[in-house]
Amino acid sequence: FPDQLTVSxxxxxxxxxxxxxxxxxxxxxxxxxxxxxxxxxxxxxxxGVQALDWDVEEEPQQGEDQLLRVTQRWLLPPLETPTPLTLHCRATMNLPGLRLSHQRAIPVLHSLTSP
Known part of the structure; x- marks a missing residue:
């Protein structure tokens, strides 16, 4: 379970x-x-997030092992924040006797334009 998370x-x-x-x-x-x-x-x-969908696709083959790409999409409510904040996407793998987690930060900006 490599630390290979991407966010969009x-x-x-x-x-x-x-x-x-x-x-x-x-x-x-x-x-x-x-x-x-x-x-x-x-x-x-x-x-307040709404889970939209969960996709599981095969990664392009990099050898003999089959690997998957798992994507979760959410609809976020408007984030009201007086200070800059950061969301994190966390992937957790629960295996017998083992729990692994990785996180990726998603900064939240106040607006698209800066003064």
Missing amino acids: PVTLVARRDQEVACTAHNVTPANPEALSLSLLLGDQELE
């Missing part, structure tokens, strides 16, 4: 509905259900 978009804008996607790359197909993806604000799961 790479930054978010406060006070607007947005879709965000988090993708874990090169996941072993033995048990894709053991993988969970979540959005965090600080140490807590983000409230």
